[in-house]
Amino acid sequence: MNPLSEEKTERPISKLVAEDCHIHTCLSSCADKNMRLESVLMKAHECQLERIVILDHLWGREPAESELPNKLRESKKDLEGNFPSLEVKLSGEFNYDERLVREDLCDQFDFVTAGVHSLDRFGIFISNSMPVNILSIIVNKYGLKQILDFFLEQSVAMFSDNRVLVGAHPLNLYLYLEGVGYKSLDHMTKNASALHAVVKDKGFEINGSMFKRVADNLQSPAPRTFGKCMEAYARVLENLAPHVGFFTLASDAHSISEIGQLSYCDKIIEMAGIRGKISNAPIFDSAK
Numbered sequence: 637m638n639p640l641s642e643e644k645t646e647r648p649i650s651k652l653v654a655e656d657c658h659i660h661t662c663l664s665s666c667a668d669k670n671m672r673l674e675s676v677l678m679k680a681h682e683c684q685l686e687r688i689v690i691l692d693h694l695w696g697r698e699p700a701e702s703e704l705p706n707k708l709r710e711s712k713k714d715l716e717g718n719f720p721s722l723e724v725k726l727s728g729e730f731n732y733d734e735r736l737v738r739e740d741l742c743d744q745f746d747f748v749t750a751g752v753h754s755l756d757r758f759g760i761f762i763s764n765s766m767p768v769n770i771l772s773i774i775v776n777k778y779g780l781k782q783i784l785d786f787f788l789e790q791s792v793a794m795f796s797d798n799r800v801l802v803g804a805h806p807l808n809l810y811l812y813l814e815g816v817g818y819k820s821l822d823h824m825t826k827n828a829s830a831l832h833a834v835v836k837d838k839g840f841e842i843n844g845s846m847f848k849r850v851a852d853n854l855q856s857p858a859p860r861t862f863g864k865c866m867e868a869y870a871r872v873l874e875n876l877a878p879h880v881g882f883f884t885l886a887s888d889a890h891s892i893s894e895i896g897q898l899s900y901c902d903k904i905i906e907m908a909g910i911r912g913k914i915s916n917a918p919i920f921d922s923a924k
């Protein structure tokens with residue numbers, strides 16, 4: 637045991653696993669500038685995490701993205717020896733919008749993680765900074781069902797894509813919309829079985845930040861609907877469990893202090909009763 641970590645009182649925040657499968661670095665433009673890989677690994681080590689996955693955004697919008705896998709690989713090579721008890725996997729958070737963007741970079745990572753972030757045909761870009769008032773205007777313009785039908789269709793296409801191993805924050809749009817006061821959860825619970833056929837051998841990420849976002853950040857309907865959101869999502873996970881390859885736990889950290897913050901993940905895993913399906917090393921190892 638490293639004396640440094642004994643001195644610290646910090647523990648892995650999840651009581652179920654010592655891993656965080658979704659951490660950004662400063663190579664994502666929306667993450668804190670001080671998230672150099674070295675600082676990220678240091679913090680993960682302090683939290684006594686045993687495995688982390690670095691996921692920087694690949695929106696397909698910036699030329700600099702081409703350099704990203706190389707830069708990460710190089711820094712990882714320099715740093716890895718300093719943290720022997722920490723397994724570091726490099727993946728990219730690819731955007732899936734009617735197709736997998738930056739597919740040219742797939743081979744450069746340990747495996748591919750993708751998330752449905754932009755629904756360009758509706759002018760929706762799902763992110764932690766998505767303004768809720770804009771979302772309300774978009775829903776009123778296009779209709780909730782049209783948007784959710786398309787979002788689910790994209791999610792199914794993403795999991796069906798052979799290149800994608802893990803789906804990042806699946807179904808997040810439902811929770812975001814419900815937080816704004818729309819009845820999107822009915823659509824999710826009615827249609828979630830569409831995912832059952834396509835998640836075999838795939839990782840389904842449980843992303844704590846989307847629950848935190850609904851709990852903390854949204855406007856007045858959020859506190860009232862939060863319990864309902866968690867409950868509906870837990871039932872989706874419970875029903876998905878017999879079909880899915882594995883679940884991963886993710887903080888989606890955009891700042892150093894968020895690394896390893898997985899208490900919402902633990903909570904929903906308990907609610908869904910899916911402890912036995914949490915990610916395990918052999919599946920990641922066989923990814924590359």
Ligand SMILES: [Zn+2]
Nearest residue numbers: 729751753804
């Ligand atoms: Zn994302």
Ligand SMILES: [Zn+2]
Nearest residue numbers: 658691729888
């Ligand atoms: Zn992310």
